[in-house]
């Protein structure tokens with residue numbers, strides 16, 4: 001069995017610690033390098049005691065050394081905050097180019113063209129050369145280009161859940177008669193582990209509210225992922241639960257398509273290892289996908305409003321981050337896409 005040496009930059013963060021869990025359980029990957037800001041170093045299980053059963057497999061966490069990552073790893077996942085992550089991913093890719101090191105960046109830094117990134121993220125983008133080096137990594141859309149990529153920009157969590165809700169419509173997306181509305185709700189781990197006042201239990205508990213309305217940075221990412229043919233209205237809302245994203249999408253599809261919609265979703269989803277179209281009438285639950293790389297989808301034509309309703313649920317840390325990153329790694333190394341990702345959900 002192949003033994004690919006993996007580095008994880010940011011293993012003490014939420015996405016990074018989920019990567020540690022998935023890589024440790026993957027039959028072809030072994031953890032060889034863990035690095036962070038220098039704030040938390042030494043044994044990872046000293047910072048994250050739930051990882052103690054993996055202690056023998058965990059290299060110590062070190063302050064990041066780009067050269068070491070590039071020289072000792074075959075594959076590096078970079079899971080740092082946006083603004084920092086893409087630069088580190090690019091530096092490792094450059095430094096490890098001669099060795100053919102593969103890099104997957106989980107942040108938003110390499111996903112968008114320069115002007116779009118600067119508008120929506122409000123900070124300077126990386127150089128064009130860095131942006132051009134990365135392939136967008138939504139396997140259900142980009143499988144062929146991911147296979148021979150060296151740098152992959154892993155999609156955003158909301159962008160993944162929204163795009164997967166409507167991608168099965170394919171060329172019908174060109175025929176929508178108005179904007180596609182995505183009403184999206186996320187668990188709080190989507191905001192990262194660094195403490196912030198609005199993430200305290202006292203603020204978050206018993207509440208649900210929209211945030212960054214009209215300004216969310218995943219809006220242009222969704223438009224690009226679904227082909228920029230349709231305008232998108234995205235509402236992001238914070239849920240008082242740790243993990244999971246639920247999206248309700250409203251699609252103004254020409255009504256003559258309604259009788260064919262379920263079959264269209266069926267034929268798309270049955271080719272995809274991680275998309276599960278639910279039986280008609282059944283609705284997705286975030287609890288049914290948490291801890292997995294799955295996306296559960298339900299579709300319903302509403303005759304009164306003449307809108308297609310699509311519901312999708314993912315784990316923001318699974319298909320929305322670490323799971324999708326491992327799926328992309330499987331593609332980049334030519335392995336079965338499901339390798340290391342046949343996971344049972346955490347219902348409770």
Ligand SMILES: NC(=O)C1=CN([C@@H]2O[C@H](COP(=O)(O)OP(=O)(O)OC[C@H]3O[C@@H](n4cnc5c(N)ncnc54)[C@H](OP(=O)(O)O)[C@@H]3O)[C@@H](O)[C@H]2O)C=CC1
Pocket residue numbers: 009010011012013014015016035036037038039040064079080081082084085106107108155156157189190191192193194316317320321
């Ligand atoms: N959380 C989610 O659901 C999703 C996250 N993402 C993206 O993944 C990335 C990571 O997110 P998340 O895990 O939530 O973030 P966290 O804030 O939970 O973790 C950030 C990690 O980055 C490390 N870090 C911070 N600054 C530096 C630095 N200058 N040099 C080296 N290490 C540093 C921290 O390590 P230390 O302990 O050493 O400070 C920590 O391990 C982000 O870009 C995010 O947008 C994408 C999709 C979903």
Ligand SMILES: CC(=O)N[C@@H](CCC(=O)OP(=O)(O)O)C(=O)O
Pocket residue numbers: 082106107108109155156157158186187188189190191192217218236238
């Ligand atoms: C709940 C919550 O706060 N979620 C985050 C998801 C961020 C994310 O994934 O950011 P990137 O675009 O950098 O990947 C948010 O809405 O910003």
